[in-house]
Amino acid sequence: MKALITGGAGFLGQRLARKLLATGTLKNASGQDERIERLVLLDVVPAPVIDDPRVDILTGDVLDAEFLKRAIDSATGSIFHLAAVVSSQAEADFDLGMRVNLDAARLLFETCRRLGHCPRVVFTSSVAVYGGDLPEVVQDDTALNPKSSYGIQKAIGELLLSDYSRRGFIDGRCLRLPTISVRPGKPNKAASSFASGIIREPLNNEGTVCPVTADTRLWLLSPRQAVDSLVFGHELGAEAFALNRVLNLPGVSVTVGEMVEVLGRISGQAAVGKIRWEGDPVVQRIVGSWPRSWDMTRAHALGFKGDKDFDSIVQAYIADDLSGAR
Amino acid sequence: MKALITGGAGFLGQRLARKLLATGTLKNASGQDERIERLVLLDVVPAPVIDDPRVDILTGDVLDAEFLKRAIDSATGSIFHLAAVVSSQAEADFDLGMRVNLDAARLLFETCRRLGHCPRVVFTSSVAVYGGDLPEVVQDDTALNPKSSYGIQKAIGELLLSDYSRRGFIDGRCLRLPTISVRPGKPNKAASSFASGIIREPLNNEGTVCPVTADTRLWLLSPRQAVDSLVFGHELGAEAFALNRVLNLPGVSVTVGEMVEVLGRISGQAAVGKIRWEGDPVVQRIVGSWPRSWDMTRAHALGFKGDKDFDSIVQAYIADDLSGAR
Numbered sequence: 001m002k003a004l005i006t007g008g009a010g011f012l013g014q015r016l017a018r019k020l021l022a023t024g025t026l027k028n029a030s031g032q033d034e035r036i037e038r039l040v041l042l043d044v045v046p047a048p049v050i051d052d053p054r055v056d057i058l059t060g061d062v063l064d065a066e067f068l069k070r071a072i073d074s075a076t077g078s079i080f081h082l083a084a085v086v087s088s089q090a091e092a093d094f095d096l097g098m099r100v101n102l103d104a105a106r107l108l109f110e111t112c113r114r115l116g117h118c119p120r121v122v123f124t125s126s127v128a129v130y131g132g133d134l135p136e137v138v139q140d141d142t143a144l145n146p147k148s149s150y151g152i153q154k155a156i157g158e159l160l161l162s163d164y165s166r167r168g169f170i171d172g173r174c175l176r177l178p179t180i181s182v183r184p185g186k187p188n189k190a191a192s193s194f195a196s197g198i199i200r201e202p203l204n205n206e207g208t209v210c211p212v213t214a215d216t217r218l219w220l221l222s223p224r225q226a227v228d229s230l231v232f233g234h235e236l237g238a239e240a241f242a243l244n245r246v247l248n249l250p251g252v253s254v255t256v257g258e259m260v261e262v263l264g265r266i267s268g269q270a271a272v273g274k275i276r277w278e279g280d281p282v283v284q285r286i287v288g289s290w291p292r293s294w295d296m297t298r299a300h301a302l303g304f305k306g307d308k309d310f311d312s313i314v315q316a317y318i319a320d321d322l323s324g325a326r
Numbered sequence: 327m328k329a330l331i332t333g334g335a336g337f338l339g340q341r342l343a344r345k346l347l348a349t350g351t352l353k354n355a356s357g358q359d360e361r362i363e364r365l366v367l368l369d370v371v372p373a374p375v376i377d378d379p380r381v382d383i384l385t386g387d388v389l390d391a392e393f394l395k396r397a398i399d400s401a402t403g404s405i406f407h408l409a410a411v412v413s414s415q416a417e418a419d420f421d422l423g424m425r426v427n428l429d430a431a432r433l434l435f436e437t438c439r440r441l442g443h444c445p446r447v448v449f450t451s452s453v454a455v456y457g458g459d460l461p462e463v464v465q466d467d468t469a470l471n472p473k474s475s476y477g478i479q480k481a482i483g484e485l486l487l488s489d490y491s492r493r494g495f496i497d498g499r500c501l502r503l504p505t506i507s508v509r510p511g512k513p514n515k516a517a518s519s520f521a522s523g524i525i526r527e528p529l530n531n532e533g534t535v536c537p538v539t540a541d542t543r544l545w546l547l548s549p550r551q552a553v554d555s556l557v558f559g560h561e562l563g564a565e566a567f568a569l570n571r572v573l574n575l576p577g578v579s580v581t582v583g584e585m586v587e588v589l590g591r592i593s594g595q596a597a598v599g600k601i602r603w604e605g606d607p608v609v610q611r612i613v614g615s616w617p618r619s620w621d622m623t624r625a626h627a628l629g630f631k632g633d634k635d636f637d638s639i640v641q642a643y644i645a646d647d648l649s650g651a652r
Contacts, residue, residue, distance in 0.1 A: 094493065132569060132570065133467075140469070142467060143466070143469045143470065144469065144485075146485070149489050152488065155485050159470075159481055159482050160478070160482070162471075162472075162478065163475050166473070244458065244471060
């Protein structure tokens with residue numbers, strides 16, 4: 001079978017690719033392990049070369065229907081749709097966000113529908129679909145009231161995935177990710193970019209800016225757990241999603257102040273001193289509209305795991321991305 | 327100023343048109359009454375001629391961007407977007423529903439955005455956006471989990487309206503309507519068509535089929551109150567929708583059995599005998615997934631009114647559509 005990762009050049013896509021290649025199989029519709037013959041990494045920029053004969057790198061526009069038809073065929077049993085325009089970028093460029101976060105998801109689902117073989121599609125959504133007047137712990141039945149274009153677009157993607165699945169066009173599973181921290185690499189245009197930057201940059205002996213107040217509470221997930229959950233969510237049978245195709249993944253609730261305390265404990269006060277506190281009202285407004293935690297009963301019942309605490313999130317970053325060195 | 331009604335040939339559009347022509351004004355962005363110079367009735371079929379020099383009838387495809395540009399210009403201060411493909415039809419023809427219920431709404435909002443003058447847009451949504459495991463009384467913060475393509479498409483329209491409003495492209499107000507009963511005219515392809523048919527046909531001495539069980543509970547609104555609420559929702563200042571652009575309108579909760587009892591009281595047992603009970607599992611499933619009632623606190627606080635009870639709904643139908651005669 002063929003598997004496809006959109007956003008395959010991104011850090012999550014890359015990490016997922018390596019995990020899939022290492023495992024070598026994914027479950028098919030009958031629940032049997034099937035060998036991954038080809039793994040297609042699709043992105044608008046070329047994915048880094050992975051030295052594995054199973055990997056195909058496709059570079060192009062996820063909105064180009066002909067291109068997408070080359071990426072998805074009747075042998076494509078599994079799709080991980082990670083391609084997205086991040087929150088601050090979707091806020092700054094409304095049309096770009098609508099095209100990539102909404103139109104591309106729809107085109108991808110529609111491409112599957114035309115093929116008619118109902119592949120498994122794992123789609124990532126976000127804390128940003130929530131907003132407005134939220135309870136301290138968001139419940140599975142809490143209404144979505146997104147306060148960013150990114151959140152609106154992801155919420156629409158969830159609805160489309162649900163209906164395409166209900167109608168049997170795809171076997172979709174939408175996993176709502178907490179804010180990912182600690183992301184490796186460079187800052188990006190996500191409003192939550194700082195949630196990685198305030199740990200990553202000091203650990204790399206670089207300065208960074210924290211645009212929100214220390215009492216801002218975040219709901220976090222490590223890249224390592226995120227990738228494990230994407231695969232776990234793929235491997236579950238469709239009956240796990242019969243009542244609802246959308247699932248809130250487990251997270252860890254911490255304030256920015258607590259995150260910095262952990263940094264200080266692990267790396268010392270000099271690291272903490274690398275953070276310049278400089279409020280950005282736009283980022284504060286967007287991030288402040290997100291859940292500070294949500295109920296994990298359903299995710300735990302299905303067997304999903306989260307991180308233990310923020311300490312272990314930082315340790316996972318050090319182990320996975322700093323080669324164990326500090 | 328110009329006002330536009332899409333779905334202007336429909337029964338709700340026609341009734342709204344007559345009300346707007348009688349009133350003659352609509353509030354502008356500053357809250358001042360402004361005279362309606364032109365009232366454009368747009369529909370895919372020609373709207374019935376209304377003998378009033380202010381009325382323009384435009385016949386065409388709401389998905390045709392050039393056509394929509396002729397219907398909406400910088401003088402268009404108010405838009406009532408009622409055009410839709412109804413529930414059973416959207417279930418039977420997925421593509422048609424997606425085009426009319428989703429793409430047309432987006433194109434309309436986008437047309438307004440390009441003009442840049444932020445008109446008031448009243449959009450109608452539905453009980454069908456809810457579904458799944460619902461509380462006995464749906465709350466404002468109850469999550470949407472639609473179990474029909476129509477419900478999914480309306481939920482997406484709500485999200486788009488909310489974001490286009492938040493960004494200042496339109497001043498949108500989305501009113502979620504209970505099931506409209508008693509609709510005049512012929513049965514249509516709404517799953518809820520029977521909710522009018524089981525009253526209307528017997529009152530007109532015609533036979534009809536009830537496809538759901540007598541204990542099926544519905545959440546109803548009369549056409550008269552629906553039209554009043556559309557205008558009322560337009561006339562409110564934008565601050566009424568600051569926290570949430572979507573509002574659940576008041577309804578009346580009755581079982582189908584209770585509706586038939588009211589029919590018997592008003593029109594006698596011969597009328598009741600006109601109903602043939604013949605279950606349709608598709609209709610039962612769709613209608614059974616909808617709320618049986620929802621909380622009305624916010625609507626009442628804003629001044630919206632509902633019907634008193636189902637008796638008065640039937641009396642309103644007799645007065646408005648049977649010319650008072652039975």
